[in-house]
Amino acid sequence: MGVALALPVALLLLLTSLQGVSAGWESSARVTAYMKQDASLEQTRKLAGEIGSDGRVTELELVDKDQALAEFRASSGLDEALDYLEENPLPHTLLITPEENTRSADGVAALVTFIEGMDGVERVQVDLGWLQRLNAMTDLLARAIWALAILLAAAVVLVIGNTVRLSIESRRDEILVAKLVGGTDGFVRRPFLYTGAWFGLGGGVVAWILLQASLWWLSGPVERLAGLYRSDFSLNGLGVDGILALIIVAMLLGWLGAWVAVKRHLDDIEPGEIAGG
Numbered sequence: 406m407g408v409a410l411a412l413p414v415a416l417l418l419l420l421t422s423l424q425g426v427s428a429g430w431e432s433s434a435r436v437t438a439y440m441k442q443d444a445s446l447e448q449t450r451k452l453a454g455e456i457g458s459d460g461r462v463t464e465l466e467l468v469d470k471d472q473a474l475a476e477f478r479a480s481s482g483l484d485e486a487l488d489y490l491e492e493n494p495l496p497h498t499l500l501i502t503p504e505e506n507t508r509s510a511d512g513v514a515a516l517v518t519f520i521e522g523m524d525g526v527e528r529v530q531v532d533l534g535w536l537q538r539l540n541a542m543t544d545l546l547a548r549a550i551w552a553l554a555i556l557l558a559a560a561v562v563l564v565i566g567n568t569v570r571l572s573i574e575s576r577r578d579e580i581l582v583a584k585l586v587g588g589t590d591g592f593v594r595r596p597f598l599y600t601g602a603w604f605g606l607g608g609g610v611v612a613w614i615l616l617q618a619s620l621w622w623l624s625g626p627v628e629r630l631a632g633l634y635r636s637d638f639s640l641n642g643l644g645v646d647g648i649l650a651l652i653i654v655a656m657l658l659g660w661l662g663a664w665v666a667v668k669r670h671l672d673d674i675e676p677g678e679i680a681g682g
Contacts, residue, residue, distance in 0.1 A: 406604065407611025409561050410655055413554035414643070415616055420546055422641055436513065438499040438520050441527045448525055449497040455523070456501060461516050464502035470495045496527060558658055561608070565601050565662025566669075572600065573670050580671070594667045598660055605659020609652035616643060 438456075440449050446469055457465040468476075473495045503516055513531055521529050573580070583593050620642050643651065 406561050406564060406608030406655075406659075407615055409557040409564075410608055410612035410651065410658075411615040411619075413550055413557055414612065414651060415619060416546075416550045416553070418616075418641060418643070420543060420550060435531070436501040436503065436517060436520065437530045438501060438526050439528045439530070440497040440499070440525055442494075442496050444497060444525045444527075446497060449499070452523060452525055453499055456499065456520060459516075459519070461504050461507040461512070461519075462501055463504040466500040468498040468500060470497050473498060561605075561655075561658045562662040562665060565604050565659050566666035568604065569597050569601055569663045569666040570670050572597065573666065594671060597667050597671075598663050601659040601661075601663025601666075602656045603659070604663075605656035606652060608659065609655030612655065613643065613648055613651060 440452075449467060449469070453465055453467050456462055470493045474493050501516075501520070503513055507513065507516060517529050517531055520526060580593055620640055624640060
């Protein structure tokens with residue numbers, strides 16, 4: 406039961422970590438607008454003012470063609486080759502940082518469409534295709550995890566139900582005597598429901614221990630791998646609220662499994678069996 410509970414929770418924690426990383430990548434999205442080659446610096450500054458006044462833009466930087474060529478010359482090491490150029494082949498460039506509420510795939514796409522329609526803009530570049538594919542994959546993974554969680558929850562209910570059914574069969578005589586002396590179904594049912602809840606509590610604690618052990622075992626390699634790629638990805642464990650939710654859900658599943666078993670098998674045990682025997 407602990408393994409069945411720990412598996413979907415571990416996958417959900419992994420998914421949450423991936424979504425956190427993708428949200429960080431979204432927040433760092435920047436749009437680059439390349440002006441037409443014949444666009445003047447004055448025209449570019451005017452256009453920069455129009456774009457910068459848009460509420461979806463939080464920061465804008467203008468890189469004129471001379472500055473861009475100087476930076477390229479310094480970083481490329483192609484000084485001699487660039488000296489043969491008759492004119493500067495680089496255009497004026499606008500580096501646009503979207504406002505925080507716009508830093509999503511749909512928001513940036515709308516901003517790109519707006520900038521592309523402005524006079525003097527040759528091309529707008531922003532690489533969000535891979536981010537959209539990542540988000541689609543995480544959505545698919547989320548649905549798969551929830552489907553797996555439902556299947557494993559059903560398995561937990563069946564396991565608890567079978568365990569309680571065996572307990573009912575082993576205490577059949579006690580149940581018959583209790584009913585003979587006037588014990589109600591609720592009175593007879595209550596101990597088995599408590600048993601199911603206790604089984605659920607134990608399974609929840611075992612699941613939490615397995616999760617903590619897995620996180621401790623994997624945290625070192627994951628941090629080293631993230632460091633190699635200069636990523637802030639990390640595996641996040643359950644907080645206090647998450648631990649309480651896990652234990653409560655486990656107890657509810659245990660109680661549900663016990664209730665199903667009691668409902669199916671306890672009603673079949675009637676005092677008339679003694680007289681018939």
